[in-house]
Amino acid sequence: MAGKPGTRTKRATGSIEKLPSGALRVRVYAGLDPLTKRRHELIEIVPAGPQAEKEAEAARVRFVHQINERRNPKTNATLDQLLERYLSQFQGSPNTLQLYQTHVKNHITPLLGPVKIGRLDAEVLDSFYAELRRCRAHCPRKRGLIDHRTAREHECDERCRPHRCKPLAATTIRHIHFILSGAFKKAIRWGWIKESPTSWAEPPPAPKPNPKPPNAAQAAQIVTESWKDSDWGAMIWTAMTTGVRRGELCAVKVESVDFTPGRETLWLERAIRREPGWGWGEGDLKTHQQRRIALDDETVAVLKEQVARLQARCEQLGVELRPNAYLFSGAADGSTFTTPDSVTQRYDRMVTRLGIDTTLHKLRHYSATELIAAGVDPRTVAGRLGHGGGGATTLRTYTAWVSEADQRAASVLGAGMPVRPNRREEL
Template sequence: MSTADTAAAPARGTRTRGGPRGGHGARRNRPRGSIDRLASGSLRVRVDAGADPITGKRHRPTIIISPGPDDEHQAEVALTRLLNQVDEQRHPKAKVDIAHLVLKYQDERKAARTTIEKDGGLIARHIIPYIGAKSATKDARKTIRALYKDCQRCRHHCTNKNWIEHRTPRKHECDPRCRKHRCEGLSNNTIRKIHAILSGAYTMAMAEWEWWSVNPIDGLAPPSFEKTDPVPPSTTEAAAIVNEAFRRALAWGVLLFIAMISGARRGEVVALRRRHHDPVKKVLYLREAIAQLDETNELIEKGIKNEIARHIVLDDASNQLLIDYWAALDAAASEAGHDLDDDAFFFSLEPDHSTPLQPRSVTQRYRRMTRAMGLDTQLKCLRHFNATELIAAGVDIRTVAGRLGHGGGGSTTLRFYAAWASEAHQRAAGDLAARLPELPAMLDRVERAKTAPEAPFERVATRIRSRILSGDLPDGSVAPSTKEIAATYDVAVGTAHRAADLLRQWGMLSAGGRGKRPLILSPGPQQPTPEPIEEGQLEAIAALKALPRPLDLELLHLGRTVKAFTAEADPADAGQLARLLRGAVRRHTAGADADIGDFELIVRFSGEPAVVTVFASL
């Protein structure tokens, strides 16, 4: 028996460390730790860590050292480490399992009743059945990390996949809704809620209950947030939804209209009372919310989320709609013998409007109506619609966050509802595009390569085309092979193949065949059908042809435009064009040596887009 259990003299084979400083009587001589040799030959290292705050018993952390040549030294090191942990209050003072920890946390935490109930469901389904019996301190991070991984694998934590998921736990006849189990994990956001429960329990145990001074799961990170992509209804769909709601019932139409213009949450809308509407100031106040408990379906009235009470300023039409709505409610209540006071709910199934609607029934009714309309949307998307319209209208993000009841000055709105801003940007782009002049028709890639080649194969094809147009490669002659093209223009054989294909698309190269070389196909000048010429015009036409015409000229270097200028010349006179080409090259290169064969001149009549000719000095 170790002297850690008694103040008597140590037994044989036992070494002890001295007791704590100070104290009176027997406590002065109580040893703080001991090393015992067990019958198996192992060494047991044990220290006294005080009384367990839960059970009241002595808490004695223990380490077993396997027998070996160096076991005594290892035992001394372990004893010193345990004593330091106790002195620095880094060793747990309580031996508890995770189930005891989270249940005590649920009992003592301060949170809304609905939050306690929802978290209790997560604890009952995912924490206690699978890790509840595990130690809250030993390998806690490893245990909880394994739980998160299993939650991502299957929300039922199944070990056998050959079972039937029944549509209800009640006695029933199975139908297609009762299907063979398929593993489907929890969302990352749900796992983050589980992490919030565990993290809060460990923090409370450390800060308030003082069970440990170091958080055993410190540094354990939950899965990242899943990016949400809310899709609000379009303005056309929103108008159709409200019109259909008013067609079905006045109260139903007003409910959806308020949800759409205020951006209020479902519980906030059903909690509206008559006193929350000020028809003189044209304001709708959001002060309370109605929540529905999962287990009992009980309705409870609670404070607004984030405790951010807010008011919604109404336009004249919306304010008048609510005035007329209450006039209709007063008339209906008067016929039933009731008088509606300021505490009457906006929306109720009772004649005196003393009880609110059930939030879940509102969601179900909205889903049935929109599905009947052929729309795939949810009730919360009306809140998205409100935010989208405000952002699109240019309202600053802080004001939008205030109307929605988001804290943090708009950071929550940007973090979780960035898609609204994206929607606004898309609308802005559409509005801008509607005001821009009509874009010109895009030039076909094949035609564009003739005048503005970009890729190397396009530049090679353009230079060969110039040779064909100039007659250097006459019509019907054998075309150069791809190897000859590659060698002549210093490009790869693949580039030469692509250049030949582009020439075929231009109709300047025949297809060729097995054992046959392709031929050059010169397009030749297109002669327009001559119109009848009256007598006396022949001399004027001849004089006009002899005069030089103003030309728009474009200088290309290896297929890329480097200069544009105007000049007067005869586009049919090769000598004039050659002089213009040499002068433009000389000015571009500032007199430096340059291969004039790398330059081309695109010729157009001034003010006309059509290309008259492409001139190259060959």
């Protein structure tokens, strides 16, 4: 190797260049970035020293080996082909599968779908995540773009406005990262590739949980408004006091409620969910674990009144109220369930009339924060909400309320302690 700085020694693949400091720069061409189309090179600086040339050559050989592994994997499959096979074997819930399929269709396929999996590395994925943070619509970087009100032929009006880039939410990008991570793990097991690029890629950090439940005044408004319809009021009351998910609430049946004195509980076994290709139907709970929720006296009274209303309607129809009748149903005899989407839409219309910025899901937050504020331990709260992980999710989501409850507990403990001896003398 020449001793002058700036001298570059070319090898069959790559080059080694001596820098003014005496260090050696190893550079190996690794192709074009599939997203940006920019030249992609692997570079490493080897410090000056008696073994520098040997170390530089070893680095160059290592780079060449890495590139050859990417270019010549055991399969020429594209990312679309990998994801199709991965999702066909997916064992999660139907809702999660549908969500993943939507992310693949809207974001992964348009940008990376045709790329061979052997060409994907951490740098490409980081560029991909940066593009998602730039614009969720993946618009070309040019002026004069219009967001049209419809994709069909039309005459533009005030609803067709100049395009404004909106970033994809960090949570959604992380979901996409999880999809890719799971797919590449399968590819390694199948022998398609030797290393997953997701191990080195960096998706955006998880946003901090911010539940924002309705405050006491807002909760009172919501309850008052909902009770203009007794069935609707009973449903909203139950959601607030139990913290159940909307699909679980829609699946509650007459037999799900145990009114035995001293053992008043709500037994959650199933949930109403959308099945891809089939529509709405009963399915397992989100965590696939049944659970019982203890009921307070007022909620027991509310549910007894709801059963009584169903019983009265069945008597008017001349039919018997079945134990498996749905407790909150659009049918007089409880024969059909209410769909979760219809509950959400009705709730949204109600809180909009009240001028309250909230959602149905935040009733779960209301239930959780009220319990924690009352001093109930997070593990018990997690059990009522159906959180997995032994309460880790509950702690992470409701940290602020747990801290506040802990401070109040410390004050109560301190107030109940006996007077210290030296303090007794001062008094």
